[in-house]
Amino acid sequence: MNQQNIYKSGQPIQVEHIFQGKKQQIRVIESDNKMVEQTIILLSDGGISAVTLEAVGVRAGYSRGLVSRHYGSKDGLFIRVFKYLEDWIEANCSHATQNIQGLDAINAFILDISNNINLHAEKYRAYFCLWFYGLESKGELNQYLMHVRNLREQKHLKWLKQAQKLKQLSRKSDLSMLADFVMTSIIGLIHKWMFDMGFNIELRLKQLVNIQLRTMFSNSHLFYSVNYWGE
Amino acid sequence: MNQQNIYKSGQPIQVEHIFQGKKQQIRVIESDNKMVEQTIILLSDGGISAVTLEAVGVRAGYSRGLVSRHYGSKDGLFIRVFKYLEDWIEANCSHATQNIQGLDAINAFILDISNNINLHAEKYRAYFCLWFYGLESKGELNQYLMHVRNLREQKHLKWLKQAQKLKQLSRKSDLSMLADFVMTSIIGLIHKWMFDMGFNIELRLKQLVNIQLRTMFSNSHLFYSVNYWGE
Numbered sequence: 001m002n003q004q005n006i007y008k009s010g011q012p013i014q015v016e017h018i019f020q021g022k023k024q025q026i027r028v029i030e031s032d033n034k035m036v037e038q039t040i041i042l043l044s045d046g047g048i049s050a051v052t053l054e055a056v057g058v059r060a061g062y063s064r065g066l067v068s069r070h071y072g073s074k075d076g077l078f079i080r081v082f083k084y085l086e087d088w089i090e091a092n093c094s095h096a097t098q099n100i101q102g103l104d105a106i107n108a109f110i111l112d113i114s115n116n117i118n119l120h121a122e123k124y125r126a127y128f129c130l131w132f133y134g135l136e137s138k139g140e141l142n143q144y145l146m147h148v149r150n151l152r153e154q155k156h157l158k159w160l161k162q163a164q165k166l167k168q169l170s171r172k173s174d175l176s177m178l179a180d181f182v183m184t185s186i187i188g189l190i191h192k193w194m195f196d197m198g199f200n201i202e203l204r205l206k207q208l209v210n211i212q213l214r215t216m217f218s219n220s221h222l223f224y225s226v227n228y229w230g231e
Numbered sequence: 232m233n234q235q236n237i238y239k240s241g242q243p244i245q246v247e248h249i250f251q252g253k254k255q256q257i258r259v260i261e262s263d264n265k266m267v268e269q270t271i272i273l274l275s276d277g278g279i280s281a282v283t284l285e286a287v288g289v290r291a292g293y294s295r296g297l298v299s300r301h302y303g304s305k306d307g308l309f310i311r312v313f314k315y316l317e318d319w320i321e322a323n324c325s326h327a328t329q330n331i332q333g334l335d336a337i338n339a340f341i342l343d344i345s346n347n348i349n350l351h352a353e354k355y356r357a358y359f360c361l362w363f364y365g366l367e368s369k370g371e372l373n374q375y376l377m378h379v380r381n382l383r384e385q386k387h388l389k390w391l392k393q394a395q396k397l398k399q400l401s402r403k404s405d406l407s408m409l410a411d412f413v414m415t416s417i418i419g420l421i422h423k424w425m426f427d428m429g430f431n432i433e434l435r436l437k438q439l440v441n442i443q444l445r446t447m448f449s450n451s452h453l454f455y456s457v458n459y460w461g462e
Contacts (some may be wrong), residue, residue: 047367132363135426136278149426180435181443184419185412191422192415195366195380204411211453212412219446226441 032080034060035067039081043126048133053077078130079141085127086148092116102163103217106156106182107209113186114205117193128190156182163217170221178223182213263311265291266298270312274357279364284308309361310372316358317379323347333394334448337387337413338440344417345436348424359421387413394448401452408454413444 038059042050053067053074060067071077096112097105117124134145156179163169169178185208193201216223269290273281284298284305291298302308327343328336348355365376387410394400400409416439424432447454 047369049367049369129367132366135363135422136280136360138278138280146426177435177438177442180420180423181416181439184423185416186419187422188415188417188419189411191363191366191418192411195377204408207408207454207457208412210457211408212447215446215450215453216443219450222442222446223438226438 031060031062031066032070035062035070035077036081036084039077040085040122040126043081043129044122047129051077075137075139075141078133078137079144081126082130082134082141082144085123085130088123089127102159102166103168103213105159105162107213110186110205110209110213114202114209117205118202124190125194128194132191132194153179153183169217170224172224173220174223174225177225178216178220181216181223185212262291262293262297263301266293266301266308267312267315270308271316271353271357274312274360275353278360282308306368306370306372309364309368310375312357313361313365313372313375316354316361319354320358333390333397334399334444336390336393338444341417341436341440341444345433345440348436349433355421356425359425363422363425384410384414400448401455403455404451405454405456408456409447409451412447412454416443 035056038056039051042055042059051074053071054064056077057064057067067077071080092112093109096108100108113124130141131145134141157175160169160175160178164171164173164175169175186205189201189204189208193199266287269287270282273286273290282305284302285295287308288295288298298308302311323343324340327339331339344355361372362376365372388406391400391406391409395402395404395406400406417436420432420435420439424430
């Protein structure tokens with residue numbers, strides 16, 4: 001036990017004070033949850049421009065001032081909401097790919113999005129709204145997004161390396177090219193879905209796994225790096 | 232000759248007036264060109280948020296008022312610039328795919344982007360900046376963008392139908408699925424390039440044509456529509 005702990009434990013415990021502190025903490029968590037929830041609805045329905053600190057406050061039953069004290073600014077709110085959604089998506093992904101390796105993990109990752117995207121369309125729409133907006137924005141949201149994107153890329157490369165070890169992919173194949181094609185295919189399909197509400201994203205993601213990527217992976221010996229393309 | 236023409240040709244011709252009108256017209260075209268040019272630079276360097284009517288005016292050597300009179304608003308300016316860039320890209324595309332049919336046209340279309348994207352990085356960056364922003368925006372820009380996207384989709388479907396007739400693709404293959412995979416692959420790669428300046432988009436687009444799409448098209452019998460995916 002270090003000095004600080006001894007000192008702290010030496011203080012008289014004020015149960016009432018702790019209780020009040022806890023109640024306060026619970027209220028903060030509750031109001032944060034409500035505001036995050038309402039921001040997700042606003043983003044999903046009307047995009048970035050529909051979100052104002054005031055609109056979030058009104059919908060969650062708080063003043064603009066409270067929203068502003070919580071998150072500082074609209075960008076602060078966006079970072080909070082993106083982190084919330086990223087945690088949620090990452091938890092889904094980890095669950096779906098648990099104890100799975102190689103190409104099966106990539107397939108499970110995409111099929112999990114396919115299975116969930118219509119059930120949780122609001123969350124996915126809000127997430128990718130912030131994703132595409134983050135491209136444009138400067139500062140903290142952009143940095144966090146780049147960080148998340150890099151982690152996702154590392155994960156895909158890890159799965160592809162496992163696949164190579166498991167002889168699911170040719171030794172010749174260029175893993176960073178394959179990772180780019182897998183990830184940009186997903187982002188491209190989702191971008192189309194954001195535009196076009198009638199687009200059957202669920203079906204296309206299943207076809208991506210069961211047709212497109214299957215064809216790609218079973219021809220992985222063709223996916224090797226060439227820098228010169230003769231005519 | 233109808234009534235109106237007779238009436239018009241009956242007016243005394245004021246040469247001086249016509250000359251002044253032409254000079255005025257040339258000045259309008261010149262200032263428009265300058266402002267479009269400067270908007271492209273601003274978009275390419277700093278994205279949507281870098282563009283203000285004032286910044287465009289200062290860079291082009293005009294007042295904010297003149298920019299505002301020209302385009303009405305920032306959105307009006309964006310539509311003008313998008314149309315300008317769309318015409319430019321469409322002209323490139325038409326040139327590249329002239330007298331070519333089927334899969335060769337799709338390949339030529341993508342290789343043309345690959346060959347030009349680094350040479351004209353500013354224009355492509357500005358174009359796709361507006362493209363991704365248009366997703367988010369409401370109103371006229373969004374509508375115009377959807378219109379352009381539909382035309383592009385129709386063009387891809389036309390090429391794929393030609394390919395089927397030319398027996399480059401299996402009769403079984405689902406052309407709208409193939410069109411989605413081609414177009415979303417391009418958009419996905421370009422989206423990554425917008426994020427990541429070091430991304431070798433030129434190489435990846437060439438690999439898209441010479442490896443990814445070649446594999447896809449030569450396995451086109453696998454790309455048929457299935458709505459049920461058994462486990």
